[in-house]
Amino acid sequence: MAVDMRLPAVRKQVPSFSEAQEKHLVVPGDVITTDVGFMRGHGTYMDEEKLTASVAGEVERVNKLICVQPLKTRFNGEVGDVVVGRITEVQLKRWKVETNSRLDSVLLLSSVNLPGGELRRRSVEDELTMRDYLQEGDLISAEVQSVFSDGALSLHTRSLKYGKLGQGVLVQVSPSLVKRQKTHFHNLMCGASIILGNNGYIWLYPTPGQQDEEAGGYYTSLEPISLADREVISRLRNCILALAAHKVLLYDTSVLYCYESSKPHKIKNILKPEVMEEIVMETRQRLLEQVG
Amino acid sequence: MAGLELLSDQGYRLDGRKPSELRKVQARMGIFTRADGSAYIEQGNTKALAVVYGPHEVRGSRSKTLHDRAVINCQYSMATFSTAERKRRPHGDRKSSEMSLHLKQTFEAAILTQLYPRSQIDIYVKILQSDGGNYSACVNAATLAVIDAGIPIRDYVCACSAGFVEDTPLVDLCHAEETGSGTAVALALLPRGGQIALLQMDARLHQDHLDPVMEAAMTACRSLGQVLDGVVRQHLQEVSILTGE
């Protein structure tokens, strides 16, 4: 096996842009305001009448509410968020799903579509065969249905686009890097599909040929994937990692641009720092042009 | 000749520092991508690595779960190559367990654990090279890692060691000073509020000397706090520049 080794090199200093000054950045213990008229939001606490930051990040003000958004954190789910998660436990009438949030999420038996249509009644039989549908280690895509008081999420898969995930690659990035969009399911032009979970779990899979209704999302195709598809998926994975390393927000366009910029390089070379930098630079450039 | 002269008449220590001077501190945050938070710190020749996972569902025995706040789980270990003689056991010996416990106590005082009921936060620290002040390097590294993980804390936790030689308190002891000076005090401080998160002493020190030693250690902690603050702000700016379009 060929191993690529390199000596330590001086870390590049990120040039400090003046625009950054406009952001209100705070570190834990910083007093945000002594004005009592504000409401305390996430990432803050009251220290003797003073609103103080408890995390390092950017201050966000919405009317009277002050929050500090940390740079990196576990997933704080909100209703409607698309998540990708892994089943960790099968319990009575519910599955526990690990979704990179601070507590495992819950997927109730009543919140899933079982084969046989939406209106099927759940019987005791179903409770006993839960493991046939989803078992420990399975990956699913789902949507946040509600948030419990302790911060745990309740998920549902009551749509055909959600459900068990078959063959593909999971990439984990920081949740803050996934840009909120209308849809998080994309069939990318390069020949693969992507689910950008709000929780930072990104699922890459070959674009399915036709919608397989009867399977209800619980059937796993084990047909071999063509080499071409696999190469595309691998390249996408590395591109996403490269973007994440340079803290570029992830959404369909950025991923696609990055994919295109990476074309001149071999897949395995994408993660080399200098290549990574070059690709990301190009991507940023293109994104800026698009905005401009 | 008996021992080393830890403090010369001219007021210089073995390595050329003055009694109240810290060693050179260098630190970086976010060095691992897979962990929720991570940091690396060098205090002189003492090098420590800290990794934070969580908050997450309590793994292992459910019984540990606390219903009003998060559980903090610390593990301290020393690399086998970190000391002058190779260590046989990197962790799990009595000293490491004690150190783990101290770290746990320190961070329970700082992290706003009540925000995360029923969850768990893991803090793993490893000494890569040891030259005195292991505890303080660990605490400082762990603070950075916790901040990197976006876990809310009251304030930085800064730790520094201090000793007492020839009626002068010395801060940030190196290994030779730690072994030669008799008493070493390790102090963890929340600098803004001035609360002491942990104070540990492994040998006897006369009551009269405790105050100056603690005062020196606290001053040192405050200066260390400023260094850490600089590191965090630098990191914050770099990342926010990259993410912000």
Add this chain to the structure above:
Amino acid sequence: MLKSKTFLKKTRSGRVLKVVREHYLRDDIWCGSELCVECRQESPPPPVLQRDACRESSLCASRHYIIPDTNVVLHQIDILEDPLINNVIILQTVLQEVRHRSAPIYKRIKDVIHNASKHFYTFTNEHHRETFIEREQGESANDRNDRAIRTAARWYSEHLKKAPDGEELQVILLTDDKGNREKAEGCGVIAYKCEEYIKSLIGSPELMDRLALCTDDANEITSSKILFPEHLPLSRIQAGIKSGTFLQGVFRASRDNYLEATVFVQGDGDDGTEILIQGLQNLNRAVHQDLVAVELLPRNLWVTPSSVVLVDEGPKGDEDGDGDEEEQKMLKCDASESMLKPTGKIVGIIKRNWRPFCGMLSRSEIKEATRHLFTPADRRIPRIRIETRQASALMGQRIMVAIDGWPKSSRYPNGHFVRSLGSAGDKETETEVLLLEHDVPHQPFSQAVLSFLPKMPWAIAEEDMRNRVDLRKLCVCSVDPPGCTDIDDALHCRDLGNGNLEVGVHIADVSHFIRPGNTLDQEAASRGTTVYLCEKRIDMVPELLSSNLCSLRCNVDRLAFSCIWEMNHNAEIISTRFTKSVINSKASLTYAEAQLRIDDTNMNDDVTRSLRGLNALAKILKKRRIDKGALTLSSPEVRFHMDSETHDPIDLQAKELKETNSLVEEFMLLANISVAQKIYDEFSECALLRKHPAPPPSNYDILSKAAKAKGLVIRTDSAKALADSLDMAQVEGFSYFNTLLRILGTRCMMQAVYFCSGMDSDFHHYGLASPIYTHFTSPIRRYADIIVHRLLAVAIGADCTYSDLMDKHKQAALCNNLNYRHKMAQYAQRASVAFHTQLFFKSRGIQNEDGYILFVRKNAIIVLIPKFGLEGTVFFENKEKRGPRLLFDEEVPSLTVEGHTFNMFDRVKVTISLDASNIQHQKIRMALLEPVYRREHVPKRTTGGCAEVTREVKCINSS
């Protein structure tokens, strides 16, 4: 301001060790010169090096600073200490090397640096950015240090050039290493040899004498004849010690015989073995107190310690006379197998323990010679060859000399002159000598020390009364010897009305005035004890305290530390109470006055009644103590009657003891024991106690033998048995016999010592038969008592503790110092008595007195004169003439001279006179008058052995 640089060092010591070290280089280190404007700091300390550093030198006309290298500091410390030499830069490199190589010189150079008037500046060159250098590949540590010194010297000269009017200021490197000097000159540093520079100094030729002789010069002096075997290198010695072929120990030269010495090898714990060394070759240049390596000789070469008294009259010149061999022969004697002692030879010196020695110059017979022999006052130190041009001026003077080295081709060590103390025989000079020789700190108290004294006029203030009870109404009195100004104890006794008595011992509260850690305290701790010489007292604390504020004089309010018992009339303690107090003594009595009051039935005042009560109790206490097995040993104590104007002794008499002496003593003992128990209960780890170990049974041999000769048996299996059998030992018509036995008994005892309770497990005080004991009652004159006071004050909550008090290692170190100082003080006292005895006999001329034989030696007897408490040696043999026929029987022991047998305790009559033929060692000469033995009963000349005039200081009950 912090330039940092990190490097890793890897060393190997058996296993591979990873050593990580940091070395910060700074650019804020000040050069210390008054001239410099460049490196001022924010709050500059006053400049150390002066603007006009002027010493007139023919080598260097302009102003200059000196930088000595390590060897110059090590060897020429006497020069550097001279007030003439100032403005010297001591580099950190040099200081570290000195510290590594010699602790005493390190201490001396540090003292010099601290002396502001010397203008010595320590430059931290190893941490200065511009003067730090790294060791290069293949460069030895020494070479690197030399280079560092040169670099620093160059930096200095360039740095000072930049200062305004600094052009003419030169920096001179002093080094005796030729290579180093050449290299220094190569890189533009002015460098001289130390000798060369000192010679060039105009107007101070006397400095030349203080110059240590360098080794290469020494070779020229002596003939190439090798007198001594080579010393082994340290590496071989260490290997030998490890493998057990060599033993390591402290070399102790014999006082009586210059060809004999013992090496004390420390065994496990307290015990150690002594190895005998005989003969010049075997002694191999070891000097008293050196740490040496010894190789044991095969068993067939083992010898017995000779009882001959030999003094090195030595060959006058350098040539080796035959006398040595003859004397060496004298040592040989056939003794029974059992008397053989392990014998060895010195193979190497691990550490020299040289200090400056006092003594006198024996002038060379060649008039113009500059090399002379110096005879130290301490007979255990060999004679030293020094070089001086002022020999004629120094004749008849007491001088100090330091040893520089002892080449193997030289009969004597080489040294150099340090300073002159004054003319010999002069009372001040002799006192100075004996203080110096016994390492008694006797300089006047420094300003820093005096600054901690209370301001006069002093009165008891309000805050002094905290934690203190007012005992001013009590009828307290003190009993002391006449003329005593430092009264540290007072007593009272009163009837409580409930059938019990209240007895109080009040001790001066010195710890109230001497606060822990300040300079005054440090000075007192270092002095350890007040030293009483015949005409002089060397105070431990300044006089204001010792004779005024702390002294419990009558009719003034004084602070005290009181120990108060409630006792019944059988002297049984019902309760004990300790408290700080204020007292007002009603009377300061002498022993005689107190005795008079007790005896005078007409007197019935408070003080007298109090004294009578105390006296009655003391008798019961004493009886009880003796029943328990406390020893009453005896030692002749003498007292001089001094002429009030000349301070010359006009009369000499043995001290007599009164009942009142024992009155005070009993209560002091009681207080000490009570306090010891209290502080030990309270601080089991760090109580300062005093113990008196039981002597090993072999110590009693001489006592048993002596008694056996008189047909008596002395049992020595326990203190009680010893005390009883001593009481029983009486010989009809020989009343002094018992006292003699007790004197001998005292010699058998071990030394009582201070120790820290956390470091020892045996607390027993043998002589007092007490399981625990300490010193509490004389804080004015003993530092141990101050510590005990502090411990007790903490124990009763009257004072707060401090860290050193609770640190058992620091306490143990303090105990070592105190024990050393006490021992030295005793020796100094004896020496002082000896000197005054000489003065006395000088004025009295020849006296005939009765005496008793105390010991019998191979060629002499030691005689005690009870009247003067004087002890002296009578020799029967001398070198020039064949002496009388001597027969020595070691078993009895007895000495038969021409048919007359001398036994121990025989009564003799001697004539006493002062032998002033040797001004350095003036001695009391004793010669036998009766009994007369046939031939030549008065030896023409005693072979040098100075009469040992001893004032036994009681080692047991010196409370």
